[in-house]
Amino acid sequence: xxxxxVECCEVKDTHEELVKAVHDKMPSEDKLYDLAELxxxxxxxxxxxxxxxLFESELCVCDLASTLDxxxxxxSHQLKVLKQAKLVKGRREGKSVIYSLSDDxxxxxxxxxxxxxxxx
Amino acid sequence: xxxxxVECCEVKDTHEELVKAVHDKMPSEDKLYDLAELxxxxxxxxxxxxxxxLFESELCVCDLASTLDxxxxxxSHQLKVLKQAKLVKGRREGKSVIYSLSDDxxxxxxxxxxxxxxxx
DNA sequence: TAAACACATGAACAAATATTCATATGTTTA
DNA sequence: TAAACATATGAATATTTGTTCATGTGTTTA
Numbered sequence: 001x002x003x004x005x006v007e008c009c010e011v012k013d014t015h016e017e018l019v020k021a022v023h024d025k026m027p028s029e030d031k032l033y034d035l036a037e038l039x040x041x042x043x044x045x046x047x048x049x050x051x052x053x054l055f056e057s058e059l060c061v062c063d064l065a066s067t068l069d070x071x072x073x074x075x076s077h078q079l080k081v082l083k084q085a086k087l088v089k090g091r092r093e094g095k096s097v098i099y100s101l102s103d104d105x106x107x108x109x110x111x112x113x114x115x116x117x118x119x120x
Numbered sequence: 121x122x123x124x125x126v127e128c129c130e131v132k133d134t135h136e137e138l139v140k141a142v143h144d145k146m147p148s149e150d151k152l153y154d155l156a157e158l159x160x161x162x163x164x165x166x167x168x169x170x171x172x173x174l175f176e177s178e179l180c181v182c183d184l185a186s187t188l189d190x191x192x193x194x195x196s197h198q199l200k201v202l203k204q205a206k207l208v209k210g211r212r213e214g215k216s217v218i219y220s221l222s223d224d225x226x227x228x229x230x231x232x233x234x235x236x237x238x239x240x
Numbered sequence: 241t242a243a244a245c246a247c248a249t250g251a252a253c254a255a256a257t258a259t260t261c262a263t264a265t266g267t268t269t270a
Numbered sequence: 271t272a273a274a275c276a277t278a279t280g281a282a283t284a285t286t287t288g289t290t291c292a293t294g295t296g297t298t299t300a
Contacts, residue, residue: 060277
């Protein structure tokens with residue numbers, strides 16, 4: 001970062017005011033960071049596929065792996081990410097752990113994204 | 121991928137049926153891929169910050185860089201990603217290029233994400 | 241038309257992340 | 271309680287991705 005970037009554009013006065021006004025309306029860096037992290041969780045094909053499977057039915061890790069034709073370890077690792085983001089939850093049932101969506105909020109977000117895709 | 125992952129869990133019949141039923145309801149791989157790619161675009165702090173700035177006002181690249189205290193090249197690279205995802209658009213105005221949101225769909229998606237964050 | 245300005249872009253480097261492999265943990269069953 | 275099963279996890283590897291630097295392209299102005 002050097003002075004060249006800060007001193008930019010010809011019309012200084014109005015731009016500086018605008019920049020300041022916009023800057024003040026920004027949410028906190030923490031919130032923006034968390035938001036980016038949330039989207040990052042959705043931004044992976046494997047995790048999206050896991051979520052779509054869970055839209056239909058709660059399932060054990062093994063069946064998730066089988067449905068998605070991936071090995072169990074990869075699925076477990078991704079389930080951990082989804083769980084940390086509170087998008088899914090797991091409960092033990094005997095030897096298995098059954099995973100399901102945390103709440104319907106996840107559906108809303110994904111539906112919104114799918115809508116955007118289909119309009120493009 | 122080996123046979124161990126496919127042959128999983130004790131109760132074969134019901135699980136196999138379930139797995140098949142779920143599998144059939146999945147959207148196409150292409151759509152899932154596009155969806156993950158879309159979320160990936162939102163999943164970066166710099167791009168989220170750019171979008172939030174553009175919520176308030178359309179702006180030239182230079183002012184975006186100034187507002188976010190980043191160099192012009194980094195911003196340009198990220199604007200390219202956002203433009204390819206059709207989340208922002210740019211128009212030339214003299215020496216500058218003014219960027220703005222493509223449509224209000226972007227706001228809806230981000231608002232939904234922010235809601236999720238704040239409920240956690 | 242040459243210089244200055246604003247932006248775009250390719251290459252290089254660094255950092256983040258997804259999958260695999262090996263193995264550990266927790267649960268049931270023989 | 272030992273073996274089998276289901277899942278979790280650390281380490282290693284490969285890939286992806288973000289930023290920087292240098293420079294190219296397009297526009298205006300002196």
